[in-house]
Amino acid sequence: MQEAVQDILKKNQLSITGSRVKILELFLEQQGALAHGDIERRTGEKFDRVTVYRTLQVFLNKGIIHSIPTSDNSVLYALCKDDCGEGHHHDNHVHFVCDACGTTMCLDDVTVPAIRLPKGFKFNQIQVVVNGRCKDCN
Amino acid sequence: MQEAVQDILKKNQLSITGSRVKILELFLEQQGALAHGDIERRTGEKFDRVTVYRTLQVFLNKGIIHSIPTSDNSVLYALCKDDCGEGHHHDNHVHFVCDACGTTMCLDDVTVPAIRLPKGFKFNQIQVVVNGRCKDCN
DNA sequence: TAAACAGATGCAACTTTGTTGCAAAATAAT
DNA sequence: ATTATTTTGCAACAAAGTTGCATCTGTTTA
Numbered sequence: 001m002q003e004a005v006q007d008i009l010k011k012n013q014l015s016i017t018g019s020r021v022k023i024l025e026l027f028l029e030q031q032g033a034l035a036h037g038d039i040e041r042r043t044g045e046k047f048d049r050v051t052v053y054r055t056l057q058v059f060l061n062k063g064i065i066h067s068i069p070t071s072d073n074s075v076l077y078a079l080c081k082d083d084c085g086e087g088h089h090h091d092n093h094v095h096f097v098c099d100a101c102g103t104t105m106c107l108d109d110v111t112v113p114a115i116r117l118p119k120g121f122k123f124n125q126i127q128v129v130v131n132g133r134c135k136d137c138n
Numbered sequence: 139m140q141e142a143v144q145d146i147l148k149k150n151q152l153s154i155t156g157s158r159v160k161i162l163e164l165f166l167e168q169q170g171a172l173a174h175g176d177i178e179r180r181t182g183e184k185f186d187r188v189t190v191y192r193t194l195q196v197f198l199n200k201g202i203i204h205s206i207p208t209s210d211n212s213v214l215y216a217l218c219k220d221d222c223g224e225g226h227h228h229d230n231h232v233h234f235v236c237d238a239c240g241t242t243m244c245l246d247d248v249t250v251p252a253i254r255l256p257k258g259f260k261f262n263q264i265q266v267v268v269n270g271r272c273k274d275c276n
Numbered sequence: 277t278a279a280a281c282a283g284a285t286g287c288a289a290c291t292t293t294g295t296t297g298c299a300a301a302a303t304a305a306t
Numbered sequence: 307a308t309t310a311t312t313t314t315g316c317a318a319c320a321a322a323g324t325t326g327c328a329t330c331t332g333t334t335t336a
Contacts, residue, residue, distance in 0.1 A: 015332055017284060036322085048286050053323065055284095069207035071265060075322095094253060099262060107259075113251040115232060115266065120273030121245075124237060127209055127267045128253065135258030153303055155313065174293085186315050191294065193313095213293095 004028060012062040019047045019055050024064075033068050033078040033095075033104040068095050068104060069127055078106050094128045100137035142166060150200040157185045157193050162202075171206050171216040171233075171242040206233050206242060207265055216244050232266045238275035 005024045009016050022043055026034060034042075039052055047055075056077060059065045068076040078095075094110040097103075112126045143162045147154050160181050164172060172180075177190055185193075194215060197203045206214040216233075232248040235241075250264045 015283065017332070019285080049322090050287085050324080051285055058284095067209065067211065069209050069211060069265075069267060071205070071207050071263070073205065073207060073211060073213045075211045094255075096255075096259065107256060110253060110255060113253065115248060115251060115268060117232075117234075117248060117268070117270075118245065118273070120276055121234065121270060122276065123268050123270035125209075125269040127207075127269075129207060129265045129267075130253060130255070130261050131263040131265075132255075132259060132261035135256070138258055138260065153312065155303070157314080187293090188295080188316085189314055 001025065001028060008064060012064060014058065014062065019043075019051050020058075022046070023052070023055050023059075027065065027077075027079045031103075031105055033076040033106070035074055035076050068106075069129060070097060070104065071129065071131065076104050078104075081108065092126065094130055096130050096132070096134065098134035098137055099131055100133055103134060105134070139163065139166060146202060150202060152196065152200065157181075157189050158196075160184070161190065161193050161197075165203065165215075165217045169241075169243055171214040171244070173212055173214050206244075207267060208235065208242065209267065209269065214242050216242075219246065230264065232268055234268050234270070234272065236272035236275055237269055238271055241272060243272070 005021050005028065006016055008024060009020060014020060023039060026039060026042055036052065036056065039056070040047075040049065043052070056065070060067065060077075063080055065077045066080050068078060070076055092112050094107045094112060096105050096107050098105075107130075112128050115123070115126060117123055143159050143166065144154055146162060147158060152158060161177060164177060164180055174190065174194065177194070178185075178187065181190070194203070198205065198215070201218055203215045204218050206216060208214055230250050232245045232250060234243050234245050236243075245268075250266050253261070253264060255261055
């Protein structure tokens with residue numbers, strides 16, 4: 001775990017600091033996505049609010065995490081796969097929100113189907129968010 | 139236009155007030171989706187911020203408008219089709235965000251494709267947001 | 277390993293966004 | 307026209323997010 005975290009930070013040319021390590025660990029420990037609030041709570045309020053914001057911003061820019069649009073318009077973040085990097089995300093997978101337990105997760109194996117757009121439209125990225133019941137809540 | 143607006147309000151048993159009429163007009167005039175901020179600006183600051191919030195909330199509850207999840211996690215609203223009502227939305231269409239002009243719109247004719255979920259998952263609602271270039275920005 | 281540098285953090289202050297209670301005003305009903 | 311019901315605007319507040327700056331920590335180099 002420690003190694004994985006340091007690896008990711010080094011690979012992205014980020015200095016290894018307490019907040020970055022702790023927040024990355026949270027993402028690695030956790031299957032699902034995390035809201036800003038989750039992170040503040042789970043770090044035991046060890047870090048300043050501003051630091052958490054800035055750390056997430058850095059991770060976003062570097063392509064370590066990506067943000068997930070939700071139907072209730074809260075902001076969620078989740079780890080990216082290996083092939084994401086600065087400037088190019090490849091998170092063309094489906095996001096799933098469980099209505100029962102509230103967990104949001106990436107279904108990495110479910111690829112986004114092709115969508116037939118009207119004439120004149122060109123697509124760049126497709127985001128899919130599915131609501132329902134996850135395998136633990138059925 | 140005036141009639142259409144009054145029709146919609148009456149059909150939903152809402153009293154006809156200045157702010158409701160004005161805000162509904164904005165949605166009817168406009169193809170795309172509106173952010174809360176857009177509405178405040180476009181009404182010429184005629185109404186209190188709180189009124190705009192409450193009006194949108196009422197429209198949401200009545201199924202007159204629906205909210206759209208965006209990748210930058212801002213809140214957008216768009217008109218529902220006729221078959222939406224209190225408690226039951228039928229907005230299973232694709233939302234499109236133009237990277238060039240920033241407009242967000244509903245592609246009512248593009249239906250959301252079926253998605254094959256992993257074992258144990260059951261879906262309830264599927265939201266699709268496509269980024270790219272709209273027909274006017276190509 | 278110590279000094280110097282660059283970058284990250286915490287604090288304070290601030291802006292923006294959204295919410296709540298209540299009195300005044302507007303709408304609908306009689 | 308009068309009454310009852312909603313809706314509105316105001317004020318105050320809470321939550322979310324941002325910015326500048328001084329201080330501290332991690333990294334680099336000699």
